[in-house]
Amino acid sequence: MTTVKLPDGSLKEFDSTVSVKDVAKSIGSRLAKDALWGEIDLQPVELDYEIPEGAPVNLKIITKKDPNALATMRHSCAHVMARAVMRIKPGVQLAFGPTIDGGFYYDVECDEPLTEEDFPAIEKEMAKIIALDEPFERLDRPRAEAIQVCKDLSQDFKVEHIETGLADDESLSFYQQGEFLDLCRGPHIPSPRRIGAFKLLSIAGAYWKGDQSREQLQRLYATAFFTQAELDAHLELLEEAKKRDHRVLGKRLGLFHIDEMVGQGLVLWTPKGSFVRQKLQDFISEHLQRQGYDQVFTPHIGKLDLYKTSGHFPYYQDSQYTPLVDREYLSQLAEEGCTCGELSNLMNEGEIEGYLLKPMNCPHHIRLFASEQRSYRDLPIRLSEFGTVYRWEQSGEIGGLTRVRGFTQDDAHLFVTQEQLGQELIGCIELVKIIFGAMGMEDYTVRVGLRDPDSSKYVGDPGNWDLAEQACREAAQTLGKDFSEDPGEAAFYGPKIDFVVKDCIGRKWQLGTVQVDYNLPERFGLEYIGSDNKPHRPIMIHRAPFGSMERFIGVLIEHFAGSFPLWLAPEQGRILTVSDKSEEYGKRVESQMRNAGIRVKGDYRSEKLGAKIRDGQLEMIPYMMIVGPRDAENGTVSIRDRIDGDLGAIPVEKAIAKFQSEIADKTVRRKSS
C-alpha cells in the first residue's frame, strides 16, 4: 500500500507500488502530460521514481506552471555550464551562479580568459554532459568539513563565502554531478534530461561580491528553456526588443544625434526630436500654470561659493565637470609658480575660486527665494524651470538618452510650511499621474524612500522626518497603485518618492522624483515670517515629474516603439500623390491642412504609391493622405492610417476635423495585438 499526501492536504492511496507519473495520471491526463518531475518531501525525483510503500509521503508534482520549475532547471543548467567550462579551461575558480530574469549566469575566473569564441566548445561540452544523464546528488557536510572540501577543490571563493557570507550556517549543502562538485543551496532537477534547450548569450566582467575593490571575474550569461520552441521565441523577443531600442529608433527616425566631436553624453536634438521635446514641455507647462507654479530662468553656471554653501562642492566633485577657474585667480596662481599638480590638489580641497557648471538647479532657485523677504502669506512658493544641468557621469555608464552628461530637468522647487507639505506632495504626485496617464504608461513602479532607523546620517528633526515620511506615504497612496517602502533609501536630507520604469532590454531607470529637503533651507538659512511675526524655516520639495527630458523621451520612444501619438508626432500626416498629375491638388491639400494647424508634408516624388506608403510606414507617420485624380475631382483625401490601414476617401474638411479632435484629446492609439 502506497499513500501520498498532495500539497492541498488530500491523501491518495494505491494498492500497489506506483511511480510519480502514475500518481499524476490518477489525478488527470493533463497533469500527467504536463508533469516535469516530482518533489517528495521537497526533494526532486524523476517521474518514474517508485514511491516507497508504507508511511504517507508528501508529493508535489512539478509542471511548467510551477513558478520555481524554470528557475530550478536553469540553475541546474548553470551547474552543467560551469562543469563544461572546467573541463575546457584549466584553473577555473567558481564564484556565484544564480538564475536571473530570462536566464542565468555563472561568475568564473580562469587562468586564460574566456571569450565568445569559446561558446561553441562550451555548448558542445554541455550537450555531452546532459547526454550522460548523471543525476544531481545532494551532500550535506558540517561546516569545518565543507570548508575542507572547498579547499581540496582549490575553490577559494567558495571557502571565503562559507567563512563570511555563510558564517552562521552549521551545515552546508553541495551538489555533485559526476566529477563536478559545487557548494550549492539547491534544489536541482532530478536529472539533466529536463534541460530542454540552452544557449550561451554573452560574457562580461563582474566584481566578486559586487565590490569594485575585489577581483574582477568573468560573468557568463546564458539561458535555458524546457523546449527549443520556447528558447527560439525568447531569442526572437530579444531581437524585437533591440529594434525598439531608442538609440536605434532615434537614429532611424532622426530624433537626436550624439556626436563624437561634441562630447560623450551630450545630446544634440534634431528638429524632429526638438519638436517632441518642446511639445512635452508645453504640455507640462500648462499643468504647472494650473497648479500655481511660477516659471523662472537661471544661468548654467554659478560661483563655487554657491556650491560650497549648498555642500555640493567639493563633496560631490567626482561627479561634476571640472570647475571653471576664475581668470584672475588662475593668473595669480601662475605667477606664484603653481604647478598643475598643486592646482589639482587645490581643487580636491575645494580651495579654489571660480565657477561650476551647475550639477543641479536648486541653489539658483534657493537664491531666488532668498532674494526677497517672504511672508507665510506668500507660501507655498513654487519655482519651476526646465533647467539644464551637467554631471560627470562615469564613461562606462553613458549611453543613449537614458544616461547622459548634460540634461534638462523639468525641475521645480517648492518652499512650503510644515502644514503645507502633505498637500503639496499630493500636488506633485498629481502631476506625475497626469503625465503617465497622458502617455498611457502604466508599467511603472513607485518607491517611497524612507530613512534607515539605525543610521545617524540624516539631517533634520526626527519628529519632522516622521511627519514627512507619513506625508510621502499618503501622497503615494493617492496614485491608487501599489508602492514599495524602502527604509534606508531616503536621501540624507529627506524622504522621497521615485518613479521607475524599465527600458526595452529590462534595465530600470528612475524617471520622476519627489524629494523632501530639510537640509538646504538650513544651509542657506532660508526664512519666512510667520503669523506670529517671527522667522521660520521653510521646507523644500524638489520635484521633477519627467525626471529629465532626455531620459523621459528615451523611455517614451521605446514605450511607443517610435509611433508617437498624433499630438506628439513631429510629422502628423503626409500627402502622397498617386502620380505627378495630382501634385497641384496635393499641394493645395497640404496648405489647407497646414493652415488648419496640422503638421503635414508632401511626398511628390515620382515613385510608385506602394513605395511612398512603405517609406511613410517605416517613418511611423500617423496618417498618410493619398491623393489622385479621383480625390481631386471629389475634394477628398484617401486616408491610410498607420495602425488600421486604408480608411477610404473622406472630404478634406472631415479629415482635418478628425485629426484636430485626436490632437485635442491627446489620444494614445496602440496597435491591438
Add this chain to the structure above:
RNA sequence: GCUGCUGUAGCUCAGUGGUAGAGCGCGUCCUUGGUAAGGACGAGGUCAUGGGUUCAAAUCCCAUCAGCAGCUCCA
C-alpha cells in the same frame, strides 16, 4: 572607472598581409502608377585616430578616442 567585444560609403554590414565591396539611401534620366520596395546610369571611403612590426598594413601589435554588453556608480 573596470572587464570583454566592436569601429570599413549617409545607414546596415561583408571582406582579405599585396592599392576596397554589397544592399539601402543620395543624384540624374526613363517610367505616371490607387494602398508596404518600377527600371537604368552615376557620385560617394586616408577602412576611427596616432604610433609600431613588415618589402608591403584597412588586415598583425600597442596606445588613444568612441560605441555596445555587463559590473561599479548615479547628490
